[in-house]
Amino acid sequence: MVEVNETVARIQASVRRLRAEYADDSNVIAIGFGSPVRGGKPRDGLAILFHVHEKLPSERVIEAKGSRPIPKEIDGFPTDVRDEKYVKDSVGQRDERKYDPLLGGPASSNSEQHVLWFNGNGTLGILGTDNATGAPVGLSNWHVWADGGSAGDQIIQPGHPTGGDHVEAIGKVLACGPLITSLIEWESPDPIAAILYGGAAAAAIAAACSDYKDQTRRGQDETVPPAGEKTLRERVSNEILYYDLPLPGYPFRAETIWRYERETDQRIMVHEEREKVANAQFLLGKQVVTNKASYDPGERAEIFASIWDYQLARSCNDYHVVAHMIPHDKPSTAVRSILQPVPCDEDPFGGGGDGELDCIRFFEMENQEVVYKGSFDWLGYLQPQQQNMSIVSWGEPAKGLLLPSRGIQFSHQPVSEVRIKVVQYTSQPVRLRAFAGGVLVGEDATDGTQGVVHTLTVKGNGISSTQVLGGGGEAVLLEYCVEGLDREGEFRIDLPKEQLEAILKDAQEARIKVNAAKARQCCFRGSVRIPATSKPGKWDVYLTVQNINNVPEGTKPEVAAATIGGHLLSAHTLSPSGCLGIMLLDHVFDVI
Known part of the structure; x- marks a missing residue:
């Protein structure tokens, strides 16, 4: 001893x-x-x-x-x-693991008389024994179990979100199910977290319940009673199975099993359906820049944005586009600018077409640490494991961005070609994978030769995001180049047939032919004055895009009901993993 x-x-x-x-x-x-x-x-x-x-x-x-x-x-x-990897949990510090045998300290809930939400939620204090009967008992606060409950209620462990968590938790529960402990989380700044959670909830419900003709009306059409039979009440129940995480701005897939019941004074009439659906409310691309890379306090910043949408029935006036600018030193605050539609020839980043390449040249940058997410001018990036990166200089030709062992994800406006140059110092190949509308367009890879410059190229319509992977942690990205689209900004992207069929149930006016969706570019402009009291530092820019209900006054109710405004169309993550969605910045500028 x-x-x-x-x-x-x-x-x-x-x-x-x-x-x-x-x-x-x-x-x-x-x-x-x-x-x-x-x-x-x-x-x-x-x-x-x-x-x-x-x-x-x-x-x-x-x-x-x-x-x-x-x-x-x-x-x-x-x-x-x-x-190690640590992720903050928005539900606080409660221990939400499942314990069997039960211990004191974890989260618990009163589950009676609720489907998704619960009477109380909080910590199970201690375990004890009833002196009279010897039965095991648990002790917690009144507001945790008894607020809205009564003697004999069932207490469950682990607990579930409720109360003030409703806005956030509805998105979490719909995404990952009400009875799991790993809830959907966005690593996001406070000023737009509610927008994302609310957008997830709306997208999840609208995609599953389908807004082209609601299930109540469809059930009514299939159960018309004969003359003289009186309808007393109607009920609709819906079970939703999500095949993908229902994040707003993505064409996620789901399956809905719904049942309509019409109770009359003589009988109960039933109509049931099981159908595959998909979220039709998403963009094919977006981009935002400012007129300068840095500003003085009190100076006015000019903001330019472009979006690409395949639902051509919407005009460029049918969007609510907002730039949210958040200073690093005050991440709980935001300065916002509502952008207005303008002709796309005013768009400052509309160049790069007609065979020209726009490039981010990492080999021209000074050695420095690079935070795990941000943007290099028009090129957004995210290191999914939230690991900071470095610009290194290992001698010719290896000067540029050191590629993490688990890769980087990039995003930009839709383009027709992506071309990168890379040097590697292990035998593990470097791979370039390109996506349009979330669909893999193509990929290219090095042959593993060390110490030489490799050029990787992928061509395709509307490439808006890429992954650069491999290299064994010892590859250097020298430059990232894109070739833009033609000036009118129209292109086609390929989507799986099953997905297109489901999307077309809601987006019946979309230009989709032969498994391809045709997109149109809309441009927006606005400005905002940087507060005069701002301290020097970086500001993050996030662009949110919602659709507007454009149904003319006087439209028949059954037609007007098929259009819902306020959907969050913009995507804000590149590679959601499990129930975690890490936000990608749209742009960054400095205040000096």
Whole structure:
């Protein structure tokens, strides 16, 4: 026992010293001690545990990240390096794991008389024993279980969102189901979080219940009673199965099983249907820029945006387009500008067509750390694991953006060609995958040759996002180039036939032929004055686009009911994973 205590004391002293030594290392999250893991299995003995954002493949990558190598052994103890990923949870710090046997401390709910929402939600305090009967009992606060409940109600664990979480939780529950603990989360700034959650809820319901003709009216048409039979009441029930995460701005798929009942004074008439549906409310592309890269406090910023929509029945006046500008030093506040439609020849980023290439040249940039999401002028980017990146200079020709081992995702206005140049220093190929409207258009890959410049190219109509993957953590992206569309901004994208058929139920006026959707460009312009009290720093720009109900006054009710305004058409994530959607910036500028 004395020997064990001495060993623990020694490793604790080592850990304390290492925490101070690695305090300024941005890749190291925490240092502790415990059992080492080798080959996925715990081993006997003690090891010094380094929890890091990512495991780095070589010394030059470690140096580029501003980190330092971790020895295999320190003070006679082996080291164990573990890459970790932490995501904030919007429901707070309650423990929402399921426990069996039950313990005190986790989230719990009163589940009586509710379908999606619950009477109370909060922490199960402690477990105890009834002195009279010996039965196990639990203790919590009145507002957690008893507010709206009564004796004999069923208490469940883990708990569920309710109360003030309704706006956010409806999107979460519809996306991932009410009875799971991993709820949909957006890593997003406060000023637009409610827009995203509300947009998810509206998109999920509208796509599943279909707004081209609501299920009540369809049920009525199929159950017309004979003359003299009186209808007493009607009911519609709906079960929705989502095949994709129902994020707004994406053509996600679902299946709905619905039942209409008409109760008359003589009988109950029933009509049931099971049908595949898809969200028809999405854009094929969007882009926003400002007239300058940096502004003085009090200066007016000019904002230009373009969107590409396949529902050509909508005119360019049928959109509500808002630029949300959020300063890094005050992420809970926003300055907004409602943009107005303008001719697209006023659009400052409309060039690049007619065989010309627009390029972001990383090899011309200074060595620097690059935050995990943002934009390089017109090119938006996201590192899905939220790992910061680096501009490195490893000598000719390797000067540019160091490609993370798990890749980068890019977004931009729809284009006809994407071309990148890359150098790699492992045998793992680098791959370029290009998408239009969320559909894979094509891909290209290097042959694995090290130390030479590779050019990867994908051509296709309306490419608006890409993934650059591979390289083993030691590939350098030199430049990213695109060839724009022609000036009228029209193009076609290919969509799966089953998806098009489901979309056309709602978007019957869309120009869709031979598995292709034709798009039209609309342009918008606005301005806003940067507050005179603004501090120097970066500002993030997010562009939200909603449709407007354009039904003329006097339209027949059954026709007018087929159009719903206010759908969030713009997509704000590139690669949702599970129930997590990480937001992608549309643009960035500086206040100096």
